[in-house]
Amino acid sequence: MSRMVEALAEKESVQRAHVQPTFEALGLHSHLVKAIRAAFPKVEFPTATQIQLIPAIHNKKDIILQDETGSGKTFGLVLASLNKPRLTYSDYDVPSITTIFLVPHRDLAFQIRHWIQKITECSSTTPPRLDQVAQVLVRDGQMHLQSGLEQLLKTPPHVLIATPASLLEVLQKQDDIIDFSRVSAVVVDEVDDLIETIPDTKTALVEKIRKRIARHPGPTRQLLDIIYSKRKRFTAKNREEFVDEPYQTPQLILSSATIRRHLKEYFFGESGIVKGDVVKVRGTVLPLHVKEMLATSVLHTDISHHVLVVSDKTIENLAGAAEAPDREDVLKPSPDEEPAPTPVKTEAELERELGFSMTPSPFNQNSLEAVAAAFALYVPSVALLVIPGATSIYRAVYDLRALGVNAYNVDMLAEHKGRLHLLSGDATRFKSNPTLFVASVAAIRGLDLPELQHVFILGTLGLEGTDITSRTLDTYIHVAGRVGRFGKKGRVISIIDGEQNDQQEVKRMDKILKRLGIQPMKLKEFS
Numbered sequence: 001m002s003r004m005v006e007a008l009a010e011k012e013s014v015q016r017a018h019v020q021p022t023f024e025a026l027g028l029h030s031h032l033v034k035a036i037r038a039a040f041p042k043v044e045f046p047t048a049t050q051i052q053l054i055p056a057i058h059n060k061k062d063i064i065l066q067d068e069t070g071s072g073k074t075f076g077l078v079l080a081s082l083n084k085p086r087l088t089y090s091d092y093d094v095p096s097i098t099t100i101f102l103v104p105h106r107d108l109a110f111q112i113r114h115w116i117q118k119i120t121e122c123s124s125t126t127p128p129r130l131d132q133v134a135q136v137l138v139r140d141g142q143m144h145l146q147s148g149l150e151q152l153l154k155t156p157p158h159v160l161i162a163t164p165a166s167l168l169e170v171l172q173k174q175d176d177i178i179d180f181s182r183v184s185a186v187v188v189d190e191v192d193d194l195i196e197t198i199p200d201t202k203t204a205l206v207e208k209i210r211k212r213i214a215r216h217p218g219p220t221r222q223l224l225d226i227i228y229s230k231r232k233r234f235t236a237k238n239r240e241e242f243v244d245e246p247y248q249t250p251q252l253i254l255s256s257a258t259i260r261r262h263l264k265e266y267f268f269g270e271s272g273i274v275k276g277d278v279v280k281v282r283g284t285v286l287p288l289h290v291k292e293m294l295a296t297s298v299l300h301t302d303i304s305h306h307v308l309v310v311s312d313k314t315i316e317n318l319a320g321a322a323e324a325p326d327r328e329d330v331l332k333p334s335p336d337e338e339p340a341p342t343p344v345k346t347e348a349e350l351e352r353e354l355g356f357s358m359t360p361s362p363f364n365q366n367s368l369e370a371v372a373a374a375f376a377l378y379v380p381s382v383a384l385l386v387i388p389g390a391t392s393i394y395r396a397v398y399d400l401r402a403l404g405v406n407a408y409n410v411d412m413l414a415e416h417k418g419r420l421h422l423l424s425g426d427a428t429r430f431k432s433n434p435t436l437f438v439a440s441v442a443a444i445r446g447l448d449l450p451e452l453q454h455v456f457i458l459g460t461l462g463l464e465g466t467d468i469t470s471r472t473l474d475t476y477i478h479v480a481g482r483v484g485r486f487g488k489k490g491r492v493i494s495i496i497d498g499e500q501n502d503q504q505e506v507k508r509m510d511k512i513l514k515r516l517g518i519q520p521m522k523l524k525e526f527s
């Protein structure tokens with residue numbers, strides 16, 4: 001670099017530092033900031049969301065955090081949580097849990113732990129053991145809840161990351177395992193996924209959903225009722241009775257890109273959990289309306305949306321799709337990289353495959369072929385395929401492999417099934433054999449694979465139910481939001497069966513995009 005270029009770069013970084021607060025200025029300890037920079041060299045300055053969020057967390061008031069997908073909400077929550085001081089249970093001199101993250105699925109839990117692990121490893125020459133800093137509690141084939149419970153008792157971590165169902169189950173086994181009056185904060189990440197609410201209107205559909213929710217309130221509601229039982233008992237009228245009672249409950253942080261009015265009303269009203277002052281941290285998002293024309297504001301402009309309609313004979317762009325400009329910015333495959341290692345199959349996997357080879361597939365093979373074709377055309381290193389929840393991920397993987405696609409189910413604990421892709425850079429050396437991760441909608445909220453530029457959606461049924469509700473639209477926003485993160489370009493390609501039920505699927509997709517105000521674009525390689 002010439003001296004002049006160096007001087008200019010230095011000037012720019014000085015100017016930036018003047019306008020943009022540093023993590024230290026927001027209250028993060030300098031040793032933590034050092035570890036963050038060492039673990040994530042690309043993280044230099046806080047994002048706009050983090051600038052508001054980190055000081056708000058230190059203020060201890062409840063927080064509603066809403067900003068677009070990929071704006072750094074979860075990452076900011078992790079940093080602020082690691083910065084919190086640890087309390088101890090004075091009776092036993094054992095450290096208590098400082099922050100509990102409630103997340104909708106195991107892979108997000110492991111992603112968060114992986115981030116914490118990276119930071120911990122960079123925190124000193126003799127870093128603390130990971131289980132002292134972060135533990136995951138999920139219902140998982142590989143991890144028995146009993147062992148999670150024992151681990152929690154033996155070494156309470158600074159940060160506990162759990163799915164609500166597993167934490168509830170552990171509390172039902174041993175209700176005093178966590179003293180919630182000692183917990184500093186409870187983060188409900190992807191809160192609208194964990195707590196379903198609906199608008200207060202009187203349509204038959206809304207009534208049906210309301211009854212279902214009343215019958216099955218779900219583990220998150222039950223868990224928050226336990227953690228915040230003291231708040232629930234406290235009203236303006238009985239205030240006096242509680243004067244002498246310690247009224248200490250954890251700071252509650254509700255986070256998502258899509259928090260609708262009816263969810264806030266649930267927290268402020270019906271639930272009796274949120275009282276008093278709440279800090280609202282909002283980014284650029286505009287309110288989500290029942291008529292969704294503003295919803296694109298929560299989708300990045302650098303994501304383009306495409307729909308391929310598939311029949312026995314053709315793969316076509318959706319009628320009415322606009323001509324797309326050339327997308328040089330979306331990476332093209334680069335053939336000369338190192339080949340990816342082929343993992344050895346387990347006995348269970350081989351047995352499962354044998355079973356599949358003898359049974360007909362539930363998937364429309366034309367649609368899977370369209371996925372395989374678009375994947376081969378566009379994907380440089382990694383893509384995500386979202387399939388309907390009622391179908392088998394393993395079967396989809398098997399069928400796609402038969403079509404020559406390097407497909408895997410997402411598993412953030414396994415190197416080649418996601419872990420390698422959690423941090424940008426690690427997997428780019430495997431470009432010659434791009435990977436397609438297959439997941440259902442239930443397992444993609446909050447996932448962050450920095451290289452991801454393509455998401456495929458197989459049919460509309462994965463987008464929550466057969467009716468189009470606000471949840472369907474929010475689900476599309478979250479699926480699309482896996483790409484276009486942090487200034488990267490992205491494509492969302494929906495694959496729709498054009499021969500099903502008088503084009504019902506095509507009409508449904510068209511309606512979803514219209515309600516979201518999205519103009520689909522043509523993929524010029526298809527007719």
Ligand SMILES: Nc1ncnc2c1ncn2[C@@H]1O[C@H](COP(=O)(O)OP(=O)(O)OP(=O)(O)O)[C@@H](O)[C@H]1O
Nearest residue numbers: 042043045046047069070071072073074075446448
């Ligand atoms: N200050 C920062 N500078 C650079 N990169 C950042 C910064 N903060 C977060 N990131 C990166 O941005 C990506 C998205 O972060 P994160 O998952 O926290 O977003 P999010 O808002 O929670 O998204 P979603 O709504 O989809 O869950 C991650 O790869 C993270 O490492």
